[in-house]
Amino acid sequence: MTQDRSIRSKALGDSVRAFAPLLIAVVPFGLVFGIVAAGSDVGPWLGGATSFIIFAGAAQLATLQLIDAGAAGAVVVATALVINARHFMYSAALAPAFREFPRGARIALPYLLTDQAFALSIVRFGEVEDPVYRRWFFIGAGLSLWVPWQVFTTAGIVLGAQVPDSWSLDFAIPLMFVILLVPTIKGRPELVAALVGAGIAVAAAGAPYGLGLIIGATSGVVAGVIAQRVAR
Amino acid sequence: MSNIAIIFAIGIGTYLIRLSFIGVVGDRTMPDWALVPLRFVAPAVLAALAAPAVLLDEGSLALAPGTNPRAIAALVALLLAWRTKNVAVVIAAGMLTVWALQAVF
Numbered sequence: 352m353t354q355d356r357s358i359r360s361k362a363l364g365d366s367v368r369a370f371a372p373l374l375i376a377v378v379p380f381g382l383v384f385g386i387v388a389a390g391s392d393v394g395p396w397l398g399g400a401t402s403f404i405i406f407a408g409a410a411q412l413a414t415l416q417l418i419d420a421g422a423a424g425a426v427v428v429a430t431a432l433v434i435n436a437r438h439f440m441y442s443a444a445l446a447p448a449f450r451e452f453p454r455g456a457r458i459a460l461p462y463l464l465t466d467q468a469f470a471l472s473i474v475r476f477g478e479v480e481d482p483v484y485r486r487w488f489f490i491g492a493g494l495s496l497w498v499p500w501q502v503f504t505t506a507g508i509v510l511g512a513q514v515p516d517s518w519s520l521d522f523a524i525p526l527m528f529v530i531l532l533v534p535t536i537k538g539r540p541e542l543v544a545a546l547v548g549a550g551i552a553v554a555a556a557g558a559p560y561g562l563g564l565i566i567g568a569t570s571g572v573v574a575g576v577i578a579q580r581v582a583r
Numbered sequence: 584m585s586n587i588a589i590i591f592a593i594g595i596g597t598y599l600i601r602l603s604f605i606g607v608v609g610d611r612t613m614p615d616w617a618l619v620p621l622r623f624v625a626p627a628v629l630a631a632l633a634a635p636a637v638l639l640d641e642g643s644l645a646l647a648p649g650t651n652p653r654a655i656a657a658l659v660a661l662l663l664a665w666r667t668k669n670v671a672v673v674i675a676a677g678m679l680t681v682w683a684l685q686a687v688f
Contacts, residue, residue, distance in 0.1 A: 376670040383674065393586045404594035413632055414593060424584025431593040434628050435600055440621045442604040443613040449605045461601035519681055522653055526660050526677040528633035533664040535625040548627035549634035556635045557642060564631050571627025572620050579619065 366491030385507015391415040422561020441469040451482035463493025544575030652684030
């Protein structure tokens with residue numbers, strides 16, 4: 352038991368230290384989201400609650416953007432879930448390690464699964480096999496994002512109530528998407544997926560019920576798959 | 584659908600996606616036909632989110648610099664994001680560009 356406790360504190364310390372450099376990105380992203388939420392039609396309370404309920408930045412931004420644009424509810428839900436579909440991949444990759452965790456942890460911890468927690472954990476799980484260490488490392492990495500995300504989106508909401516419209520702060524949303532987009536372009540098929548997704552989304556922007564985004568995104572995915580086949 | 588229902592549906596759906604393979608008992612892995620398209624979800628979705636917000640002005644394509652400062656500012660941000668991973672720098676540069684262009688035009 353004492354041994355478990357020392358493994359736990361080592362794992363937590365390691366994960367917080369590994370996360371520290373990523374914090375620089377979380378602060379402005381959280382602030383921007385909060386400022387956007389403060390000005391959104393959903394209002395500051397519900398907008399802020401998305402950080403707790405959804406806990407996925409890009410999907411949270413897209414959700415508010417689509418609701419503000421008057422998209423149909425089902426389309427907003429479908430679009431956000433398409434954005435978060437990448438977590439299927441993370442879940443599949445982490446599943447073998449999680450199989451060694453207690454049942455409660457297997458059910459509760461996926462809530463903390465994010466791009467960042469995945470990226471750190473999958474690397475560390477390759478180096479350390481002890482399930483106790485792995486569990487606490489994941490918890491530490493997950494909370495390292497969860498806590499500042501709640502704090503800085505809330506701070507953004509408080510600030511956002513005082514920011515005038517003439518500052519064009521809504522432009523920070525597409526800027527954020529650009530910043531998230533760039534590191535996903537790992538090769539030519541990804542570039543094709545992005546270009547086709549962008550082009551079709553612009554062409555379909557007038558589509559009814561706010562369907563333009565999902566049409567563009569799906570076209571981009573199909574184009575990426577085709578581009579990869581052709582390249583091989 | 585009310586906004587609260589929309590947001591809870593997304594929250595629950597997102598949790599279930601995160602739980603999916605972790606929650607499954609046994610040694611099931613992800614089939615290739617599902618894995619390959621998922622690789623392209625992030626680039627396709629993020630580009631589809633950014634492009635209309637930057638390139639359209641009230642529903643029509645606006646590419647001339649004088650009419651659309653946002654397109655130029657986004658291009659600046661894109662190039663900077665390629666060079667640096669510093670989110671604060673990219674956001675600051677993008678916002679400053681858009682403010683400067685709005686002041687000029």
